[in-house]
Amino acid sequence: MLSIGKKLTPEQRLSKAVVDIMGKAHALSGVIMIGERNIEYNEDKVPTACTNGRDEWYGAKFIEPLNDAKLRLLVLHENYHKMYRHLTTWQHLYKIHPQLANIAMDYVINVKIMDEFSENGWVEMIEGGCYDAKYRGWDAAKVFWELHKQLQKPPRGGGGSSPSDNETQDGDGTAPDDSTGSQNTGVGDLPQGFDAHDWDGAQEMSDTEQRDLAREIDEAIRQGALVAGKMGSGGSRDLEDLLQPKVDWREVLREFVQDTCAGSDYSTWKKPNRRYLSSGIYMPTGISEQVTCLAEHNDMSGSIGAREQQIMISELVGICETVKPEELHVSYWDTEVTGYERYDNHELHTVAERTTPVGGGGTCVECVPEYMKKNNINPQASIVFTDGYLYGGWGEWDHPVLWVIVDNESAKPTHGKAIHVASGDL
Numbered sequence: 001m002l003s004i005g006k007k008l009t010p011e012q013r014l015s016k017a018v019v020d021i022m023g024k025a026h027a028l029s030g031v032i033m034i035g036e037r038n039i040e041y042n043e044d045k046v047p048t049a050c051t052n053g054r055d056e057w058y059g060a061k062f063i064e065p066l067n068d069a070k071l072r073l074l075v076l077h078e079n080y081h082k083m084y085r086h087l088t089t090w091q092h093l094y095k096i097h098p099q100l101a102n103i104a105m106d107y108v109i110n111v112k113i114m115d116e117f118s119e120n121g122w123v124e125m126i127e128g129g130c131y132d133a134k135y136r137g138w139d140a141a142k143v144f145w146e147l148h149k150q151l152q153k154p155p156r157g158g159g160g161s162s163p164s165d166n167e168t169q170d171g172d173g174t175a176p177d178d179s180t181g182s183q184n185t186g187v188g189d190l191p192q193g194f195d196a197h198d199w200d201g202a203q204e205m206s207d208t209e210q211r212d213l214a215r216e217i218d219e220a221i222r223q224g225a226l227v228a229g230k231m232g233s234g235g236s237r238d239l240e241d242l243l244q245p246k247v248d249w250r251e252v253l254r255e256f257v258q259d260t261c262a263g264s265d266y267s268t269w270k271k272p273n274r275r276y277l278s279s280g281i282y283m284p285t286g287i288s289e290q291v292t293c294l295a296e297h298n299d300m301s302g303s304i305g306a307r308e309q310q311i312m313i314s315e316l317v318g319i320c321e322t323v324k325p326e327e328l329h330v331s332y333w334d335t336e337v338t339g340y341e342r343y344d345n346h347e348l349h350t351v352a353e354r355t356t357p358v359g360g361g362g363t364c365v366e367c368v369p370e371y372m373k374k375n376n377i378n379p380q381a382s383i384v385f386t387d388g389y390l391y392g393g394w395g396e397w398d399h400p401v402l403w404v405i406v407d408n409e410s411a412k413p414t415h416g417k418a419i420h421v422a423s424g425d426l
Contacts, residue, residue, distance in 0.1 A: 010039045010060040017071045024122070028076075030220030031083045034213070039063075048194055051078045052201030053087035054213050066126065073113060073123040077195060080109040085217060086140065087202035088210065092318045093144050094199050096352070099187045100151075104144035106130035106193045126194045145310055147190065256381070256402045256417065294319070295329040295379035297368045299386035300338060300359025308406065309357045312385045316355070319383070320348040329377055334361035335391070337371040363387070366395040373398075387411075 388411025401416030
């Protein structure tokens with residue numbers, strides 16, 4: 001005889017899983033209510049399950065054999081992607097290696113879910129899922145670079161192409177076509193994973209939609225934390241972590257480049273010039289279609305590891321895609337400039353595969369502005385990645401500088417703007 005659960009339709013089973021989760025983990029209710037949730041009967045479109053960071057799709061054939069505990073884990077899994085805004089936060093990792101980005105995010109999520117909800121078998125891991133307790137407490141970037149080291153032949157970075165040119169998401173509840181690559185395919189001996197990630201759909205949302213979604217998720221997290229505090233319900237550990245104030249250093253970096261390097265080919269009143277607003281003066285912002293010259297200087301002293309080097313490169317690729325400078329100057333330095341590279345605009349797409357980090361000595365950043373002056377390099381702005389443990393001073397710069405300083409809150413540059421970043425947030 002069939003059990004009652006077996007008689008339910010896929011839609012009913014999905015609704016039951018959602019109700020179960022909201023009944024046990026009251027703090028997650030707000031996040032779960034964000035976006036649309038659909039059953040997809042076309043296996044070619046959604047073979048397993050999928051989210052674009054707002055909406056969710058579940059393949060009818062995929063969930064059919066799952067017991068209730070596994071279905072609850074699947075629903076939690078998609079909503080944790082939403083809660084952590086994975087498909088926007090880790091776009092730069094996706095552009096380096098799509099499959100590794102997928103796998104890294106899944107490892108982080110699955111450890112959290114199993115730690116929080118697996119007691120008495122309330123959730124069970126799905127076959128092929130990325131789960132390893134050693135990643136407890138890690139973020140997706142840390143897992144990504146750990147896995148990246150294991151690849152014998154790291155793929156080219158910075159291509160940014162989608163694994164599928166057919167994936168679409170127009171925000172009307174239509175399922176994306178995941179049949180040609182957005183699903184985890186596995187890498188080497190790593191597990192395949194059991195869901196897909198609609199990266200293209202996340203990026204196809206308008207700026208307004210993305211801002212509204214970010215605000216909605218933030219409000220849901222805050223409300224959930226209040227509920228968790230009152231009721232002692234599940235999910236509170238993750239919500240408390242998300243509520244800790246953190247600076248999105250990548251966003252600051254991109255804003256610095258865009259704002260500092262904005263030219264004055266023409267002006268716009270749509271975006272007021274922030275330099276004058278504090279004085280009550282409303283002035284237009286100068287706009288240039290393209291940054292003329294940008295420089296990035298990377299600390300290659302002995303205290304900088306391979307992971308930090310890879311992050312410098314991935315951020316460099318992201319900056320190139322954002323502002324597309326006519327000229328890009330890249331230097332690697334320790335006590336002297338040990339490597340220098342120049343790229344024209346048409347060469348930017350080759351940066352990730354061509355750049356060659358070199359160095360390994362002490363740390364003296366004064367050599368960088370001296371090198372640029374000696375070689376007549378005049379960027380509109382410079383970005384310096386360093387741990388800030390310097391011999392000597394901060395150097396004499398004649399243009400704006402943004403310092404990205406890792407694990408050294410005491411470092412205070414005498415020129416430019418500084419972002420202090422914890423290595424765990426890289």
